């Protein structure tokens with residue numbers, strides 16, 4: 001395999017203070033270095049901070065043709081916040097055409113793993129590879145807590161992101177239709193409800209038709225109808241060939257939507273497979289029961305790794 005390195009952090013300039021990009025969008029403000037073996041800097045296309053710690057990215061060529069429909073490959077990934085180890089030896093493949101769902105208790109490491117897979121922070125061990133095509137936006141990402149600068153309207157906010165990948169207002173309005181938020185197009189993002197803000201975040205994540213869409217708790221805080229819609233969007237994206245990777249605590253939706261489920265427990269993958277495989281293996285009828293049978297420790301106490309700050 002030949003590799004080439006380039007500094008991805010400056011491939012797109014960050015939004016200015018006057019711009020409508022999310023204040024807390026990790027793709028904008030994350031200051032960590034990112035080192036991903038990749039065709040492109042994941043999501044750097046939309047908004048990296050371009051700052052002094054911007055990512056080094058390894059450009060991989062001559063990839064193994066046999067793994068061509070695996071778009072993300074994480075191998076033995078470890079991650080520590082300082083000396084607190086959060087992920088241990090996690091290997092995941094994220095194929096095109098599948099919904100891959102990460103489930104697990106609060107604090108198990110799901111967001112940490114998603115961010116490593118999306119190239120938003122560098123794993124402290126192992127490797128993460130993007131194996132997909134060289135497209136304007138390889139990875140779209142919905143953070144767990146999306147937020148946008150409050151003074152701009154929904155459509156202005158999304159037009160900013162769209163402009164980075166050659167899309168226009170019409171494309172933005174179509175995305176808003178897709179997530180069921182067209183009626184709020186002219187509303188200022190600071191005046192949106194929590195669920196509406198998440199839907200703007202989902203619209204943002206799918207701008208430019210990324211080959212991989214990473215959604216951190218996309219249905220959190222949504223009403224039942226909108227949760228159904230969001231999981232249907234995930235399914236539809238996958239059916240059109242996108243690799244969708246999401247986390248959710250809504251196990252009924254995960255069970256009926258996902259092609260591959262990984263149960264992350266205390267930083268380690270303890271179950272994986274199609275939901276039906278997992279149910280058969282454990283001998284239960286629902287993913288909820290599988291979860292309850294598999295998760296170690298007290299289900300009603302959050303396990304906290306490391307010292308409390």
Ligand SMILES: Nc1ncnc2c1ncn2[C@@H]1O[C@H](COP(=O)(O)OP(=O)(O)OP(=O)(O)O)[C@@H](O)[C@H]1O
Pocket residue numbers: 081084086104105106107108109110111112113303304305
């Ligand atoms: N920036 C940080 N600095 C230090 N520790 C962190 C940081 N972010 C997360 N952690 C810790 O890492 C662990 C995993 O957190 P993470 O957010 O990945 O869990 P999660 O599985 O996504 O949880 P939830 O389901 O509650 O969203 C937790 O113990 C958390 O306190």
